Amino acid sequence: MTTANDVLSALQSAFPGAIQEFRVEADNRLWATVDPNKIVEICEFLRDEQDFDHYSGAAGVDKIDEALFEVTEILASHGAHPVVALLKVKTPRDAPSVKSLTDLFWNANWYEREIWEMFGINFEDHPGLYPLLLVDELVGSWPWRKDFKGYPDYNTNERVLEIINPDGYAEYKISPTEAEIEAGTVPETRPEYPTFREREIMELETESEMILHLGPQHAIVPGPFMLDLKVDGERVKKAYLDVGYIHKGIEKILENRTYIQGIPITDRMCYLAALSNNEAFCGAIERLMEIEVPERAQYIRVILEELSRIQSHLLGTGEFLSLIGGVTYSPFQWMIIDREETVSCIESVTGARITHSFIRPGGVRNDLPDGFAEMTRSALKTVVDKTNEYKELFLSDSMYEMRMAGIGVLSPEEARRLGVSGPPLRASDTPYDMRREDPILVYPDLDFDVISRKEGDSKARVEVRLDEIIESCHIVEQCLDQIPGGPIQEKVPKKIKPNPGEAYYRVEDPRGEMGIFLVSDGTDKPVKVKVRGPVFAYFQALPPLLEGAYVADVVAIAGSMDACTSEVDR
Amino acid sequence: MVLSTIVEPITDFVAQEPKIAGLIIGLIAAAIISSVTNVGAMGIVWLERKVLGDMTNRFGPSRVGTRWGILQLVADAIKLFTKEDSIPRGADKPVYVWAPIVACMTTMLVAAVLPWGALNIGGVVYPLVAVNMDISAFFVEAALSLMAIAAFMAGWGSNNKYSMLGAFRGIARMISYEVPMGICVISVAVMAHSLNIVEIVEAQSIWYIIAQPLGFVIFMIALITDLGRVPFDQSEAEEEIIAGYVTEYGGIRWGLLYFQEYITMLLGSVLLVHLYLGGWNGPTIPVITILSPMIWFLMKVILVLVFLIWVRGSLIRFRIDQVTDLGWKWLLPLSLVNLVWAVAIGMYFA
């Protein structure tokens, strides 16, 4: 098995002098600062020679004291070895520019666009450096820089100008006051680029093609995003995705909160996986503070995270069924009934239905209530029975087969190239699960299978989710049997101040690989929190998947991905 | 006596002025039929919400008007009537405005020639039909397909991309299913030696569902398609194209289109009952002999309606290419087989 030291020595022998600094945190974490001119070659070497075929994301950090920007490229492997390499590239703050990795990794595209619009770091040779999450009027003010001064407020309705554009759409613009211009909150120069609408209209070729907007408000969307289809009749020629309609700037907000205050914010990143988000954030803090969580607390965390996975999969599958069968399709509503049972189990511990804020650095907030084990066991029994029934139903329903089989097929190579993770990746014959790859908590002690399917189509994705529900029930039952007594909270200081440094912590979200990249400078507030969400990666992979499909299949494909817009936009 | 003093002037008037008398009788019949169909449609919407609620462990409407929620549809109708009237910018105004009206006219055309049950007076069964047309079975089947025209007008006139896609889907679906449906009607007519629905019902000493099981299945599928219900509701697939051809309609204009859908559902069920389930035929119920055919007729219609609602709650939607595929490649050949079968059986028993 390759370890971080092996990778480091291979790099040092292949590129002498290019590794400026390095740190081997553990067998599976390699931190290195590399020469900005050699980053592309190093990544190519890692991808081709060392099996780093999984581009996991990129994070920008504003080091205002050193007048530097740091871009951290996160590379991992799809199962060949467990090493995660985090390569840092430094660039001066006055003219920030680094080399783009889009030629090597297709899915680097969105991550680099995000860093560009938030920090203003230019990416050389990027194919289309357009804003992704921000509205056009904010581009140029670079909101994630530490010296960002805010932006004109929508404080009264009178300041809002209504402009009717030639298509008949009303647009709302807000003009800054003079005081705001003096305070320097409005950028003087803005980058120039064609807007989203202009870009898609440029690509219309013949008279019979048209752009069909699904969103921002549409029955298909689980939260506002715009999926624009270039259609010729019922055929989709090309798809465009515009996100950022509920961009809240969580990563910026987290920088202004103490660590404990940050936990409720992480809940709201993805409201169906709140516990996994808590876990990722607290886990990163624990890794920096080097504290060990008591065993009972670890078991409680596993129980709750698996219950949360069950409810998320039930809702995701149910919502998907409502998309292909209408809201009156009975199995959808039956799944919601099962979900309510699971949610009430979680609620009996955490006191909330979907936003829990339950996990703390070094433990959990409170202990399991009396009678929790019996209640959960009976609820899980119902869930398992019903899930088996759904599986049988979908297996015997030939109409379901006609609609789902062979739709939106992702081959294993394609799935890895596009960077999807979680159930869609596992449905494409790649058993890649963070619980196995990067084990945390008590997962190594538990007996569970990583579910995978060979087909890679919509049907397989749903099957993987249904099987995972049963597998999660199995895990929870084991935990309930094995859970030891003892404390639930390690002693931590009242004011949490992690040691200066960086940590990258990955958990298996219900939707896939969720990673938190945390930079601390020893104060009670983080310098930078980068959220590497699974749905961000799916979404990037959605447009190529939709090409050539029918309009009706768009629903079947996008729905089977089980998207969560809130986490894409953050 | 008293009765004759009323009846005699009327018969005299009818003899003297047959055209005016016909007009008056027609207007009365139209009033009765339109109220029956509209109230029936409201009943169906209520039934659907209740039955679907039961299927998914819910109650359905249960607050407005007793615990059965029977006034729910009245409330909906009042609200729809008093909504703002709007015509979207860029709409083809006359087409947009006339689409709901064409839909209404279509359903009234069909309702006029369909028998609405029968009464047994002194051993003789009198069918309740406004216009007893000779080719009524064929007329009904043809007029039902006019709904697709109304839907197309609505979709085209709205100046909306979703509406247009919905309209195209509706037309493609209608064309591929009218043919097998027509052939099924012909098969029934061949066996009954008549195209008149009343005579078809009277000819069913054995229900045609037993004589032509294949024809019944084909007609049922084609009927669901014609009604545009799940699994064949591509033209208004809510999750794909918002609300299909009615996306831009709101208020009473949408209310009319919406009610026409349910009226068509009622008419389709009545047609199915007449063609395959023996209409009002059934053993005479003692005591209420007069109403006995009516009761059988209503029971059958409600059974078919509940079946249609059941289908809606338990099946997923087809894709439009699969729908046309099924129509042309499977139902059309099978309906021809059924026609041959009907001719053979008909000749054997004749």
Add this chain to the structure above:
Amino acid sequence: MGISDVVPIPVVIDEELEKWTVWGRPLTNVWLTTTEKIHEIIDMGPIKNILNWGRKNSLWFLMQPMGCCGVEMLVFGCPHYDCDRFGIIPRATPRQADVLIISGYITRKYMPAIKNLWEQMLEPKWVIAIGECAISGGPFYDSYNIINNTSDFFPIDVYVPGCPPRPEQFIRGFRELQEKIKRREDKRGY
């Protein structure tokens, strides 16, 4: 312009008619009518009560999930909570909806879209703000991209606090709106 402006009416009839009243209003207002006068009369009489009874019992909301509350909105229409009991059902198109549920943070990018949705809805229409984000920005009050003062843009009738509120609170919010409509105290005066 009423009929009286076109057709001269004999004085005697006019005087006689002015004595007749309907619900305290002179009948002439109805007889020599304009649309506004009809509306005035409807507004004060029992007819309006009947119309409002229909409206309050048939509040269809726009399916437009925005944040955490969007999940609870989905559950609100499903078993256990079942909004259909009150005649409340979701619609996918704004033209057929009566209630706009603001179920989350409104961002700068989404503002034009949601404003368009609101304007596409047909009168009479109401807004319910659900969750802290929709009321005041909630946990994201200091974000550069969130609009805190939703009530300046929409005439919000009912505020449902919670982060996110439970589905029961959705039902409560709708009941409050029904009460308001019944008492004719809603913001837009229906």
